[in-house]
Amino acid sequence: MNYFDHSATTPIHPEVLDLVHSIQKNVYGNPSSIHRLGRKARSLIEISRKQIAKAINSDPTQLIFTSGGTEANNQVLKSFNQSEKNHVVTNPIEHPAILKVLTTISSQKISFDLVPVNEKGRVSVSEIESKIQEKTGLISVMLANNEVGTVQPIKEIVSLTHQNGVRVHTDAVQCLGKMPVDVKDLGVDFLSLSAHKFYGPKGIGVLYFKNKDALSPFMLGGGQESGLRAGTENIAAIAGMGLAAELATDGLGNHITELKSFEAQFKSGLLSFFPNAIFNGDIKNKLPGLVNVSFPGHRSDILLAKLDRSGFFVSSGSACGAGAVKPSPVLSAMGLADEINISTLRFSFGSSNNSEQVESILSELQTILTD
C-alpha cells in the first residue's frame, strides 16, 4: 500500500496511538469530576493545551478544543453572524467549512464578499482592502490551500486591519508540521487546526482566539472550555493531539526537508516521461510535499481508479468531493479550463513515504500514462 494522500488525512503517529490507547483504557474519568481519576483526565487536557500553545506560540488560555477544523471555522463565522459588524471578506478557494457556512447563514444577518485569487491561487491584499466596509467584522483567508498548497499572505492581510478593527481568521489545518505556524508572528485573531492533518487522531481540533470577547459559544451545555464549547471532553483525542502537535513542531525542519525531497524526486521523475505535466499552484509560496498536477488528455477519475487498483492512493480535487467528476472549484477559481481541471490529481507526501515508494508510483504512472 502506497499512501500519497496526506493532505486528506495522515496516519496516526505510533507514539500518539499508544498514548490515545492507554488513555482510552485507563483514564476514563470525567474531567469535571473532582476525584483523582477526574483530576487526572483534567490534567491531561491541560497538558495538551500547553503543548499546542507552545507549538503555535499562543497562551494556553487562548485555545479551545473542538471536534475538528470544520467546527472551529463554524464557531468563528457564526460568532460574527451575531455581531454588529457582520460583513465577512473571504475568497473562493476556501474550504467548504467556510464557504458553505457563509452561503447558508447569509440568509440570516451575515453578508460576505469573495475576492478573486490569481492563477497561482493567491489572494490579492489590495482587493481585500477594497472590499472592507464599515460593517466588515472579519476577514477569513486560509493559511495554505488544501488542493494546491498555495500559502496566503496572511501577515500582510493582518497589517491592513490594524486601523479599522477588522479581525482576521485563518484556517490553518493544512499547515502544522509543514510550515511554521506562529500566531503572534502572523498576528491573526483566530486560527483553526485539526489533529488528523498532523498525524494525530481524527475528530479533534482546536480553535485559537486572541480575545475571547469576539467569540460566541458554539455548543451549549455543561460549560466546558470556558463556556465556549460544552460537552464532555474527548480526553484521549485531546491528549493525542497535544503530543502530535509537539512531535510535528519538534520535527518540523527535518520533515520539510524530507517533503521537499519527495516532491523534487516526483516532479523530475514525472517530467522525464510526461513532459506535458502542468504543475498548479504557487511554486514560490507553497506547502512542501503537496503536488497538484494536471495530465492533459487523461481524465483524473480514470487515473485515480487505475492507481487505486495498483494500491496507490491519491486524490483528485478535494477528497470530500469524491464521487462525481466535477471540475474542482479551487482550480476553476484559479482560471484553469475545465478539460485541464478534470485531468488533475493531487499527490501529497508525508511521513509514511520513502523514496522507493516515490519511485514505484512514478513507474506505475508511466505505465498508465503511456498505455
Next chain:
Amino acid sequence: MKRITVGMSGGVDSAVAASILIEQGYDVEGLFMKNWEEESEYCSAEQDYKDALQVCDILDIPLRSVNFAKEYWDRVFQHFLDEYKKGRTPNPDILCNTEIKFKEFLNYAKDLGADKIATGHYVRNRDLDGKVQLLKGLDPGKDQSYFLYGLNQHQISSALFPIGDLEKPNVRERAEKLGFDNFEKKDSVGICFIGERDFKEFLQQYIPAQPGIIVNSKGRKVGEHDGLMYYTLGQRKGLGIGGGHSDGEGAWYVLDKDLENNELIVGQGHDHAGLYQKCLTASDLHWISGEAPNSENLKAKIRYRAKDARCRITDMNDETISVEFEKPRFATAPGQSVVFYEGDVCLGGAVIDKAFNS
C-alpha cells in the same frame, strides 16, 4: 483473468450478479452510477450507495462511482418530457439502457480497463452462428428483456447477465446467505427518478397542465381532467367520474386522448370495444441481430407487463413497422414499445405510434 465491471445499483440483483462472477473466477469491480441530481426524501441514491458499498465490502471488491446525470437529463429525461407533451406514455427505462447503461456506462467501464460489463438484469445472452442473441430471463415473473430490446450486437456481446437463469427468490436467498444487507430490499417499481412521489406533482414541475373535459365515446361530457398527460390508455383509477353519467356497465376506462380539443375520451366496462385493437404501427424500429426476422412464430408484447401474443408483420421498412395481432390487445398505448419475440429470443422492437382495428 478477465476484468468485469458490474453495475452496482445497491439492489439485490446486481449484488448477487457480482458474487456469481467472483465464483466464476472473474476479476470483478463494482461501479455505482448516479443519473439523477436531487437531494430530497425521494432520492435514495445515498442509501443505495451505502448498500452497494456493504456488498462490495463483503465481496472484497472495489466500488467506484460515476455520475451520468447530465447525459441522462439530455438524452433520456428530455425525451421523456417531450413524449408526455405529445400525450404519449414513454418508457424511459428502455432509453436508459440504450443511451446510458449500455453506452456511457459501458464506455466508462472500458476506459477503466474492463473487458466486459455485467448487470443484474433478468435476461440471458448467447452466441449463435456468429451473432449474439438476447434471451428472456428464466424467471417468467421477472424477465426484463422488454427493457433491453434496443441494444445492438456490440452492446449485448459486451455484457454478462449472471442472474438471467435464476429466479428471484433464489437471488434473495443467495444474498441473505452472503450477508448482504439488501437481501430483503424491495424491488424498484415504476420510473426510477420519480420514486414514490406523486406522479402528477412531479410532472407538473416540468410541464404546465392544461385541464379540460372528459367525454364519453358519444362525445357527452362526463367529467373534468387535470391535463391529458396525466392519463394513459386503459387507465381506470383516478378519473373521478361521478354517478349519473352511466352509459353502460362497469368502471370507466380511458379509451383515447383528443389532443386537438384537449379532451379525454372514456368508456365503461373492461370489455368496451374502444379498449381493444388488433393492429398497430410503430417507429424507431430496431432489430437486435441487425436484420428483420423471418419467423412464422412471431409474438409481441405491447407493454412490459403484457403477455407476448401471436402477431404478424403487415408492413415494414427500415424505420417503421405495422403489426397485426391474432387477437385484439387491451389498451395499446402510444409511446410504449412493441417488443418482438420468437420463443425465448428477444428480436427487437419499436415505439408504438397508433393502434387501430383494420
